[in-house]
Amino acid sequence: xxxxxxxxxxxxxxxxxxxxxxxxxxxxxxxxxxxxxxxxxxxxxxxxxxxxxxxxxxxxxxxxxxxxxxxxxxxxxxxxxxxxxxxxxxxxxxxxxxxxxxxxxxxxxxxxx
Amino acid sequence: xxxxxxxxxxxxxxxxxxxxxxxxxxxxxxxxxxxxxxxxxxxxxxxxxxxxxxxxxxxxxxxxxxxxxxxxxxxxxxxxxxxxxxxxxxxxxxxxxxxxxxxxxxxxxxxxxx
Numbered sequence: 001x002x003x004x005x006x007x008x009x010x011x012x013x014x015x016x017x018x019x020x021x022x023x024x025x026x027x028x029x030x031x032x033x034x035x036x037x038x039x040x041x042x043x044x045x046x047x048x049x050x051x052x053x054x055x056x057x058x059x060x061x062x063x064x065x066x067x068x069x070x071x072x073x074x075x076x077x078x079x080x081x082x083x084x085x086x087x088x089x090x091x092x093x094x095x096x097x098x099x100x101x102x103x104x105x106x107x108x109x110x111x112x113x
Numbered sequence: 114x115x116x117x118x119x120x121x122x123x124x125x126x127x128x129x130x131x132x133x134x135x136x137x138x139x140x141x142x143x144x145x146x147x148x149x150x151x152x153x154x155x156x157x158x159x160x161x162x163x164x165x166x167x168x169x170x171x172x173x174x175x176x177x178x179x180x181x182x183x184x185x186x187x188x189x190x191x192x193x194x195x196x197x198x199x200x201x202x203x204x205x206x207x208x209x210x211x212x213x214x215x216x217x218x219x220x221x222x223x224x225x226x227x
Contacts, residue, residue: 031212031213032212032213034213034215034216036218041220041221042220042221043119043203043205043218043219043220043221044156044203044218045218046215046216046217049210049212049213049215051212051213087153089155089156091216093213093214100158100161100172101146101158101214101216103148103155103156104155105154105155106153106154106155108153
């Protein structure tokens with residue numbers, strides 16, 4: 001069946017380093033992906049999105065890369081800060097129903113001084 | 114900044130009680146959703162709505178029910194709460210972008226059934 005999954009449950013990085021969070025998806029027909037950040041006790045917040053006709057998209061300190069060949073996307077956070085500590089989810093617009101989002105398990109990012 | 118609100122934020126209630134979790138959005142979004150999330154785990158879609166008078170079951174079976182009488186309001190009801198219903202419930206609404214739909218989430222309701 002369709003699924004969106006993350007490679008690592010927890011990522012620990014030192015403040016100031018770059019972080020890379022990975023996500024795999026299984027449906028090659030998926031054409032739109034979103035990264036969300038969920039801080040403790042809060043709902044997920046939109047970070048950045050990317051369409052399948054793009055390989056890379058940049059935001060403020062964040063970059064999303066999409067590799068359609070291996071059905072993989074990643075979220076890169078430059079100069080990671082303590083405020084980046086959260087759980088990060090990738091989400092996929094359901095290819096047969098764009099009204100539904102499929103979420104992965106999530107990766108917890110821990111930033112230490 | 115998305116304007117979607119959930120109440121209560123936290124609820125501890127006894128088994129067998131009827132509860133309603135409130136969700137309201139002021140963005141005029143047509144589509145709304147309820148997700149269930151255990152701590153540190155993925156989100157599971159339990160209900161969604163295309164608009165007024167529309168309700169659909171999500172991917173995860175749930176004993177809860179929803180209603181959509183007004184565009185801005187999408188409450189979730191449990192007729193008889195059980196400990197297995199203990200979880201976090203997240204409400205969202207969505208708007209189409211040029212590429213697809215982006216969902217905006219409320220802060221969530223953490224439900225504990227004792």
